[in-house]
Each structure stands twice: as structure tokens, then as C-alpha cells.
Amino acid sequence: MVTDLSRRTFARAAVLGLAATALPPLPALASTAASASRLVDSVVADINRAINAGKSESALYKDFERIFAKYADVATIAMVSLGADGRRATPAQKKAYIAAYQGYVSRKYGKRFREFVGGRLEVTGARPVKNYVEVKTIAHLRGEDPFEVTFVVSDRSGSERFINLYIEGVNMVLTEKTEIGALLDRRGGNLDALISDLAKMN
Template identity: 50%
Template sequence: MTVSITRRALLGHGAALALVIGAAPRAMAQDLATSRALVDRLVAEVNAVIASGAAENAMIGQFAQIFQAYADAPTIARYSLGADARAATPDQLARYTQAFSNYVARKYGSRFREFIGGDIVVEDARAVPNGVEVQTTAVFVNEAPFRVDFWVSTATGSPKFFNIIIEGVNMLLSERTEVQAMLDQRGGDLERLIADLSRM
């Protein structure tokens, strides 16, 4: 998958990702352990669905539920809007977050479908400027393994992942690019975008 990064998608990139954690070494070690434990639980649930033998549509629904349970949906949603988030009313932002969260959960539930027939193994965790990166590998019997990284933050008070990088493809940037394109197609009308996302 190729991600085309527009000028609009890059505006405010640094500010939106400014979730810097200024932690002492002991606190950082706790963050690493907590973040890895979150992804361990997430991966265990994904692997359980993969091994369940359920119908594909049922699996996708279960993957979407897992995404919603472990993702920091408000952070992902706000980042996807970029500068437009500042112009939204609190009510619009709340409704957009709900519509976007359901949309992206279904979308990445379908992405988890790629793991059917394989297994996800948690490899390592390391501190990054805006949280913790937990590195995993998707392993298959007759295919080359590929890397899936989860970026985790405790900024909301509990650990949640706010980004997934699948083989180098950054979810945050991909979703911002897509949302900005959808907004442009609707003349910048956030209400139209909310309505359309609710139907997707």
C-alpha cells in the first residue's frame, strides 16, 4: 500500500504527535512493561480469534471489537482531522470521534484478517519520544513474516495504542491523508463527512 502525504496532511504533524513523556528511568521501565503487557493481551485476543475457526465475517467483527477496546480512538480521530479539529465545535468533535472510531475499527478489523492462518509474536518494546513502541512479528507457515509495531501511550490515564505501523505503513499518517482527502471532496464540510463515515 502506498501512502501519498499531502502538504495539508503534514501541517501540524509535530504538534499532533507531541505526547512527549518526560519520565525517570524507573517510570520509563514501568511504561515499557505496561505497554508490552497491553500488546501481549491484544495479541493474545487476536491470536485466539485467528485460531477459533469462526467464519471470516465473524472474525472481522471480533477484530473490530478488539481494536475499539485497545485503541486510543479520540487521539487517532483528532489527529486525522489535523488543523480542522481546532475549528470543530465540541459536539462536532464528539460525533466525529464516534463515527470515525466505528469506521476505523471496521477498517482495521479487516486488516487483521491478513493474520488469519498465522500468529503474532511480541518481540520487544522500546521508548520513543511520544510513548512506547511495541514491536511484533506476524508469522506465517508458507509466507514471509512481516513486522507490526504498536505505539502505546498512557496519556489518557491508562495504556492504549494510538498508532499501528504495518510493514512501514503508518496508520496515523494514512488516516490523516484519507480524511483530509474526504474533507476536500466535501468542500471542507465536517457535517457531511460525519454523516458519510457513519454509513461506511
């Protein structure tokens, strides 16, 4: 299991996170350590194939968006990133925000993939934690010490998806939630303006 990644990718483009403490109570656990590990194996394999396919930058963005939509609980991640402001959104705004956020995430990560060919991400173990499963991996990058990346997997959406990502213990949703909050503040709390701008941001 290998993929191209970078410590900077996770530190600066922290967009796939979802704070477990921010979630409402989850249904009874159906995901297992084995099934969650298989999900992460598939995520890693798909990312690796996309990176090493030699595609154009725009094609790589599309591949990553497909991967994100396939393996992540995008709707929940997006709405948690919006925080309390999501509660005042209309159903139409929520739908538009989720779509804009999905594309925003894909471009934000996708544009960095080519820079980090040669790294590998290895699944080292998995364990149930409360109502989800943590899948621990080790990232090996050229010229850097290995570091831990943990995926949080849940089936709360009706099928198994990852809902959080921790890099060396850092919960990535907190960074992204802060970023989204700042973007919304700069637009005077105008959610429609945020949605429009997210759809165009790189």
C-alpha cells in the first residue's frame, strides 16, 4: 500500500477531518477493525493509482474528487466544517455547500499530489473506539522521519466511510473548521457568498 503524500499536505490542506466529539451520537457499531482496514487499504490504493497515472493536473483533481466522494462521508464532514452556521442554512444551501466543499477539498489536495511522488502509507493496525474504528497508518516520506496518520471510520451514513483524519495526533477538522469560519466571517456571514467562492477556490 503506497501513496504520494506530504507532511505539508496535511498541515496546510487540512480538509478531510471531522471531529468525533462534534458529532451527534452514532448508531450501534457495525464497522469492524477488519472492514475499516480494508476501506483504508482501498483509499490508499486508489490515491496511489491516481498519482502514478501521469494525468494532467485537472484530471488529477477529478480523480481525487471521485475518491473523496467514494470513501468519505462528505455530507457530514462538510456540515461539521461549517459548524453552528450550518443550522441556519436552508436545505438548498446545505446541498450547494456540500457540493462546493467537495470540489474545494479535491482541488486543495489534488494540486499538491504531484509534488510528493515516492512516499508510502502503510496500515499498521485498527481498533474499535466507542462507535467508530480508528485505523492507524505510518507515512514514510523521502527525506523525512515516518509519522502517524490515523483514519476514523464509521458507517453512520449507512455505509462505511472515513469521517476524520488525524496527522500526528492533530484533529484535522479543527483546522478546517477555523478556516471555513474565517472565510465566512470575511463575507459578513453571507453563506451564499461563501458557497459561491468555495466553488471557485483552489
